[in-house]
Amino acid sequence: MNAQEFLSLLREPGRSGRLAVQDASQSLSYADLARKVDACAERLAARPARPARVLASVMDNGADWIILDLACLQLGIVHVPLPLFFTPAQWIATIDAAGADVVAGPDSLAPILRERGFEANSGRPDSPSLFHRPADAVTLPDRTVKITFTSGSTGAPKGVCLGAEEMLGVASGLAAATRPLNVRRHLTALPLPVLLENIAGVYAALIEGAAMITQPLARIGLQGSSRFDPAMFHAALGASDAQSAIVLPQMLRAYTGWLRTTDARAPSGLRLLAVGGAAVGRELLAAARAQGLPAYEGYGLSEACSVQTLNLPGDDSPGSAGRPLPHAQVRIAPDGEIEVAGSPALGYLGHDTALPRWLPTGDLGRLDDAGFLHVQGRKKNLLITGFGRNVSPEWIEVLLTSQACIAQAVVLGEGQAELGAVIWPQPGFGEAQLHAAIERTNGALPDYARIGPWMLARDEFTVASGLSTANGRPRRDAISALHADQLFPRKAAQPIL
Structure with a gap:
């Protein structure tokens, strides 16, 4: 699936009146969402200087983030979504490294962006401000439409360049695998700039014609990269009537413990609580399921456009990371390293070497006789x-x-x-x-x-x-x-x- 085929789904007649996105201030049907994306694209294309080439965003979860991301995809602008939990120094470093000529975000960014030569073009009060500057083009791999930044063990962000067809291939594989669950409402519980939520929570939901319920992260109970309030998360799940959400292991651990020590019960409508980002463990899964949480572990990495394997109801091996999804190929190298193929990133920002077809993940693991992947830790650790x-x-x-x-x-x-x-x-x-x-x-x-x-x-x-x-x-x-x-x-x- 290419970008235009994907975006045409927003305009399918059978979806026009169906809820697409709901946030703290607005509820948008698929027809509304398509109009908002077109309006945002017009605004980006009508800049006083030349059209945007690389756009970095610093925005909280909400409908505006999704609209901006889809507008960039529609215009072929490279989107560089930056998490709120990055420091200002990391924002500036990534904006400069990517050669961003536009930044979208709140007016509070003005002081630090002005120092880097950006000027504000606020536009309408109901949309994020745009800050622009002339910037020299940075050499990027052909077909790059998104740069996702991951922070390694040193804390220095590393840019992974992604193509639309590869990202949408992963989203399509996830949509096909989870289709039997008939999820119609997904709560975005992770920051939208995190590739896992972007691919699995936004693109896969749009492919299926489902609704995304998205709130500022503080209302979900997530502050920064490591502060989590399970009571607020529980309230958000209940208020959203969500049937699916994606969480990190530490979020699942805290929420499971909170349910165990209170009179609260897991939302009865929840069909899938996918867990990724790090190893989960059989014991935590068992504890979560004992509290009524449909928790299932998956595995992926940015260099392969996110999710590669996933356990699902009816196809589950607790303690494993699941079987490969339709878009993914997985094998184990002679030294025990997991290698994946099928949806590779286009390369790293600042490096002109393409990634190999079989990508070494840096993780150690094994495939059991039933095809489930067991991740055993980082090779370098x-x-x-x-x-x-x-x-x-x-x-x-x-x-x-x-x-x-x-x-x-x-x-x-x-x-x-x-x-x-x-x-x-x-x-x-x-x-x-x-x-x-x-x-x-x-x-x-x-x-x-x-x-x-x-x-x-x-x-x-x-x-x-x-x-x-x-x-x-x-x-x-x-x-x-x-x-x-x-x-x-x-x-x-x-x-x-």
């Missing part, structure tokens, strides 16, 4: 103990954070006789409870993978503390530097007799 055993820390971390009292955990121990853990507890739990939880975890592990020394983290793993990337992954080097001296104190050298 593999620990080799002092006894020569290879251990994926994510394997143990998933088991640790499945314990009710552990919010965050990072396992260390490269070259050590035994592994250690740095723990950030859930509120209200003490060291005795944490010790018992670690012992329970050790009981499910082979001897070489058990936790020996452990300690309370000196700070929470957040962007502000420098211990987490903007997308919530722990910065292992920083955590090790802050804690290894206490976790693995150096012993005085003993003379050899």
Whole structure:
């Protein structure tokens, strides 16, 4: 499916009166949405200088974000959606790196954008402001229509260039796989600039003719990259009558715990609560389902235009990441690395080398006899103990954070006789409870993978503390530097007799 075929779906006569998007201030039918997209496209094309070439957006969730994204797709403008949880320095770095000549966002951006040569062109009060500047064109792979930025372990954003046909191929595969669930209302619970929500929550919903219910992130209970209020999320789910939503594992963990400790019940109309972004674990899935949540794990990456595998009702293997979706091909390299094909990104911003047909993901895993993918951790994170055993820390971390009292955990121990853990507890739990939880975890592990020394983290793993990337992954080097001296104190050298 190409962009024009996709956009023509907005104008199908059978959809015209059907709800397409609902946010805090407006409800748009498919016909309304098509008109809004056309009006936005006219505004972008009518700039006082030359038409926009690369447009970066800094916007909260809402109908305006979806309209802008579809208008860029209609005009062939490269859209660079930036999450609100990026710092201003990261916004500027990505805007400059992408060669953006237009930025869409609130008027509050004016001071920092003015320093980079942007001038405001506010236009109508019911739409985002546009800031423009002349900018030298940046060389991009042919057919690039979107650049999604991911923050790696150093926190430096990396631009992945995506094509329309590949993104829409993934969305079509997701739509086909989930069609038996007959989802008609989807709540956008993740930031729309996050590719997972953009592809699975917007494009797939539009292909199916479903409605997107979208609210500012604060009303969903999500603040920044790592603050989540499960009570607000529960209220948003109920008010939206949503039949599907996408969450991160830490959101599922918090929501499951909240349901377990309150009189609230999971919304009865919810048919799919897809979980992605990191490993989930069999124990968390079981706990969520015991609370009535239809939680199913998937797997994907930006370099493959998001979701590649997904568990679904009736086709489920808890603890796995699901089977490959219709658009995806998955294989395991001889060294255990997962490789995918079928919907590749066009390349990285600033690099002229195309990605290979079979893309190495950097993740280790296996395919079982039934075709389910089991992800076993990041290849670069593999620990080799002092006894020569290879251990994926994510394997143990998933088991640790499945314990009710552990919010965050990072396992260390490269070259050590035994592994250690740095723990950030859930509120209200003490060291005795944490010790018992670690012992329970050790009981499910082979001897070489058990936790020996452990300690309370000196700070929470957040962007502000420098211990987490903007997308919530722990910065292992920083955590090790802050804690290894206490976790693995150096012993005085003993003379050899």
